[in-house]
Amino acid sequence: MNVRGQKTKSTTYKTIYKIVMQIPRGSVATYGQVAKLAGISGQARQVGYALNAITDNHIPWHRVINAKGEISPRSDSAFARLQRELLEHEGIKFSSQGKISLQLYGWKPATLLNK
DNA sequence: GGTCTGACTAGGT
DNA sequence: AACCTAGCCAGAC
Numbered sequence: 001m002n003v004r005g006q007k008t009k010s011t012t013y014k015t016i017y018k019i020v021m022q023i024p025r026g027s028v029a030t031y032g033q034v035a036k037l038a039g040i041s042g043q044a045r046q047v048g049y050a051l052n053a054i055t056d057n058h059i060p061w062h063r064v065i066n067a068k069g070e071i072s073p074r075s076d077s078a079f080a081r082l083q084r085e086l087l088e089h090e091g092i093k094f095s096s097q098g099k100i101s102l103q104l105y106g107w108k109p110a111t112l113l114n115k
Numbered sequence: 116g117g118t119c120t121g122a123c124t125a126g127g128t
Numbered sequence: 129a130a131c132c133t134a135g136c137c138a139g140a141c
Contacts, residue, residue: 010138010139012137012138013138030123030124031122031123031124032123032124032125035123040137042123042124042135042136043123043136043137043138044122044123044124044136045121045122045123045124045136045137045138046123046136046137046138047122047123048121048122048123049121049122049137049138049139050122050138051122052121052122053139061122064122065122066122066123066124067123067124067125068124071122072122072123073122074121074122075121075122079122080122083122
């Protein structure tokens with residue numbers, strides 16, 4: 001935040017973006033996981049909103065999925081298709097039910113420790 | 116400035 | 129396994 005209400009698009013969002021950008025190619029993280037890493041444990045929803053507000057193409061928003069290992073459905077199904085496409089492009093495989101194995105592709109934040 | 120909304124989640128039916 | 133509910137809380141109106 002800031003004293004003068006400058007651009008503060010909410011430091012929360014910025015932190016979320018920072019975390020999301022840490023997710024390595026070929027891995028996925030859940031909203032809850034990102035929330036926790038961003039220091040806002042329990043506010044998985046905010047993560048979703050933050051991603052929704054993304055305009056920056058450099059943020060791998062598609063690597064964030066819900067706790068069920070599926071792509072969260074949203075108002076426009078076109079995004080879900082795109083997201084799946086992007087993930088498959090990174091080598092991530094979907095089950096017959098359209099789910100991703102978190103056990104297999106779930107991001108293990110050891111990457112963060114690398115600084 | 117009070118309400119409504121939602122890219123979530125965990126827990127209960 | 130599908131569906132419902134209650135917490136959550138920053139934006140949009």
